[in-house]
Amino acid sequence: MDNFEPLIAVFSCHYCSYAAADLAGSSRIQYPPNIRIIKVPCTGRVSVNHILMALEDGSDGVYVAGCLKGTCHFIRGNYKAEKRVQYVKDLLSEINIEPERVQMYFMSAAEGTKFANVALEMTEAIKKIGHSPLNKSRS
Amino acid sequence: MSKDVLVIGGGIAGIQACLDLADQGITVYLLERLPSIGGKMAQLDKTFPTNDCSICIMGPKLFEVERHPNTHLLTYSEVEAVDGEAGNFMVKIKKKARYIDEDKCTACGLCAEKCPVIVPDQFNMGLGTRRAIYKYFPQGIPSVYTIDDSVCRVFQGKKCKICAKICEAEAIDYEQKDIVFELNVGAIIVATGFEVFDPSDIKSYGYGTIADVITALEFERLLNASGPTRGHLERPSSLNIKAEIKQTEKKIKKAKARLKSLEKKNQGSTDEARKTLAALDERLSGLKAKEAALGDVKDIAFVQCVGSRDLRYNAHCCSYGCMHSVKEAIVSTEHGSEIRSTIFFTDMRAYGKEFHEYFLRGGAEYGIQFVRGRVAEINQDDHGRPVIWCEDMDARKVKKLPFDLIVLATACVPSKGIEKLANIMGFDSDQSGFVKTDPNKPTTTSAKGIFVCGCANGPMDIPSSVSMASAAASMAAQTVKGLG
């Protein structure tokens, strides 16, 4: 399992975490290449089904990266996202899939380093958990 | 009377003032002396403190200026005379001939490939070369080519016209003449920017005699992907050696050809030709050895306040030098993992938003060494590497440090031709030659209806230039709306 390279879907909001990813890029902060970003106007746009389907399609992990609390461009999109992520975690536990495969993160447009650290932290965590049970072919 | 505005200078300040006015529905003429707008910012590789690629964030604005319905681009043009007063200026403008029809040229670049004339490229600070027919820089706007009539063979009476033959768009017209026309505008904004101080005056720094002592703007071009070395960081001295090697190889080929032709005709002694060939070969191997000895660039020195805060040259501070060097030191680590930078400074002026954190990160994450002390002299060690003499005020010792490359953070001086503009338009200049403004009305010059913004008013960084450009637009709009 040591050379297992997880594939992680990331829902990233245009105003904060996508901008943080850009800043991580322009500051050339290196981080593991396991994440694939899907840009949304706000993390409030991400529904429970989007996360579940990303997992069903075989992603080993999914995380939603929104603005710092209180700074969401659309006021409370990130709070909504946090509650939906928690709901998905509960659902996953009910069908005993590791809830830690799904996480919610908050960061500002100025936190390029944090974006990179989150990508690293999540990649390491999913490596420990192992590949998704729904995707045996890609062990 | 006229409700239009003329902006002189196509750098980031001129572009911002022009766009602000155009977006408000005011007709704006943006005049630029060079073949393309973009100014000094277009020559930068990256910008502090965000490390944005300079042309990438400026590119969209260049496009917008060209595409905006309310703007008229007057590039490769200069102001000859200005009369009248606020609300009704008559401006005489000379548009230099490009010898290329701007509407037809698609900037395909075929002409430049075939043009035989090779001259130093001013956009790349003379480090690279360009042809007699050239585009000022790849993303330049207007995206057309220009013929430099001071070097083009056609204008020296020689037979050439290769470019006209190749040009599919038939855009080349050697008969094109300079045009002089009159423009009626209500207000004028001076955004002529600044010039980089020429450090060759400071003999002790050896700029011009020691090849590996360059200015900060030249270093930007060496770092830049569309620069002379395509972004590969090389010492000017090794560039010179490479150029010499190429020339010698060419000479050897010619010498061999001549030798072979002599042997075939076997009259006249061939040993004289053989002797020059041997000399050339020996010279070539000497050069190759020298180049190998130099190796890659590892240690870079940044010398601050070159010609600034110096009563012999310019008393004022260039405002952006410290941050500029920290940025270049950070960016250079991308071009070679073992590159280490040392910055010699007196006051570290990181006073803008996010500047101080950027400076700290430079030291912490990129290993930049900071030596507080004015550099006294730069000379060469016996391998020809530049050596810095300075007093390290913290260690309280005089130091002698060799480097592979020395970058001079040169002073910011008024742009060439600002005196000519001053007496054409009648605005006063301050003690350093920049355009003087009323302290409480930041963009208002002594001439009514004429405003200034950006480095034409004094050394400042890009955010301050952009803010001041919007301020000048506000004042110009007030004037032309006649309500002011």
Added chain:
Amino acid sequence: MIVGERKPMEELLGMIEDFERILVLGCKGCVTVCCAGGPKEVKTLSTLIRMDRKQKGRKVITIEASTELQCEPESIRPILEKMANQYDVVLSMACGAGVQTVAKLFPDKLVLPALNTNFTGIAEEHGVWTEACLACGDCVLGRTAGICPVTLCAKGLLNGPCGGASEGKCEVSKDQPCAWQEIYHALKRLNRLHYLKQKPQVKDWPVHPGRVVREDLREVETT
């Protein structure tokens, strides 16, 4: 509206254990309003089922559909007739009425409830619903200022409080206010306290299952 809540997945997965082709049938009525069994929840449940089976390496086909009103046979018939033999079992995400309508209409197929139907209730805030009406068949709200003692009083007393409340809260659970104290304050506010003095009522509790008939609306025999 009728308020329901999805059953725990463990129970659901147990129910559909030995079926392969599952029709997950949502209802766009009350259970959509209370976010339990609408089209979105149908997709969520179907995905979870597929994920579970894929994890266990077992085949499954989930068909997702939603009726307008699953308690109305005409709303179900077009959908189920169209996919007559494509499914082995119906997993209905409607309320109890919906599940039973499908079962009655299509007796040869097993119909399983995906929800627990809780109560007829009020949407207090987004995501919170509270019980309001036990459907006792003989409404007393007219004399209790719109506060139902049958539902909100833990013991369903008809003629006044049991006396066990403290600080206005029912003795059964301290965060449940005593219905009758609420009724008293409401009637006082509307100065209708005399309603309390009316002769005590005796409730004619309904015999289940109830049936309502509107002869005027029924189908006429035209043979």
Added chain:
Amino acid sequence: MNTELRIGVFICHCGINIAGVLDIKGLCEYAKALPNVVTAQANLFTCAETGTSAIKKAVKDNNLNRVVVAACTPRTHEPLFRASCKEAGINPFLFEMVNIREHCSWVHRHNKDAAQAKAGDLIRMAVAKAAFLEPIETFKSKVEPLTLVIGSGIAGMTSALALADQGFEVILIEKEENMGGLLRHLHKIAPANVAASELIEEKIAAIKKNKRIKYFTSAILEEVTGYVGNFSVRFSCGNDSYTCKVGVIIVATGGIPLRPEGLFNYDGKNVITQSELEIKLKKRDIEAKSIVMIQCAGARIPERNYCSRICCMVAIKNCLYLKDIIKDAKIFVLFRDIQAYGVENEALLLKAREAGVRFIRYRPDTPPVVENGKVKIYHPAMGKEIFLPADLVVLSTPIVAHDDAESISRILKVPINGNKFFLEAHAKLSPLDFAFNGIYLCGNARYPATVREATCQALGAASRACITLSHDTIERVGTVASVQEELCSTCFTCIKVCPYNVPYINERGRAEIEPMQCQGCGICVAECPAEAIEFKYISDKQIMAACEALLAS
């Protein structure tokens, strides 16, 4: 999707920024093989004229109806490429951009194969998503020709007057009883050498005289809703409350000097701050033979990690005035780095040195120690500790954000950075705009600034505001949600969750969203239990296509 899908993929070298790590030719071949892709081309600089004209030419030659560009960040370059698509004759929203520079080549430099695989995945996801893109139209909305300026310091007053002078009505609100901001307490402004009070009285008089400006003092901003051209604002003055509709808002709430509690045993008597010194200078009641100023008092330290830009010049200015008042005063300035940037500041520094002010540098790890009557300092040039006589110690403290900055940021829904200064749209090229369209920024609220810089930014913010104000309508892009009534169960969920209270129940008993007001966040779209709300800009189908494509390698 009646018409046949014809997608064009354009991959950018960006000089060596992308091509330095990724094999562009390989990506082109990979893209060509993807479903519905008709052509895949590479350019050295797709954002340059040659790049955009290549896109336009490819659209015409292959009659493409979808364009995918794999280059840098859409945040800066999407508008440029959308405009090129429009000029090429296809709807600008049939365009998808994927970032293989900041999100790939720049951050996975040491792992080229993984970066190449990731770039391939990202392009495949973009092509899959592009298949479900739908055309989106723009529509117009009215612009209220009225401006709200928050804060009446030098910045607020200057921008209000600038807007009024251009013929626009202004509402100026100030939370204090009287206008003027910081300058009310200052002595003189250098180098203009004009009295601060004189400067602001002149501005206050102009505002009171100007019939286009309505000003409200002790006014507190309560609520702001709406969007550019149509903000509804509610503020209260004492116990009456006002509401108004404005087209644009300028934030000029300023900042205050830090009160250095516990620093260099500050006591407000013989260890005072520069602003307290200015009050003394104004009253000319100061007599001290030896004065020691300490720079960076509470600034450029871990908890307040920024240089407050103007304190050095304030100190130098006050030294010169002190020399006027107390002829033979001995003045020392203990500094870490003197921020006398530019022409005027450097000239003032020189003048101070000539006037006999002694500047002594201290290292951050050996700060000065204030004892009564003297200051101990390690002198780096002498290499030993010395004592300076100090009848008076003046601390140069940084400008910090007001404590209501956070509430203003929440009311206006605009971000603030770690030090609670407002965060502008782009640090270099839009320093006076917020990312939230229609709200502008100037003065200390953005970052500490001198009087000249604050005035400049105020005029700049006025010019930015005039761009919206000078048109009576503003064009809104149709990236908004809309309800498909036939699917709506009228469950009121969208009404409850919308942060801007936009959805309502229409006369047909179904939910409806006013396109002008919808901000396009998508919260209702994801929450709707009946999946009845359509969001063409980023639909469920597009997201799911991207998720599927993510794993399909």
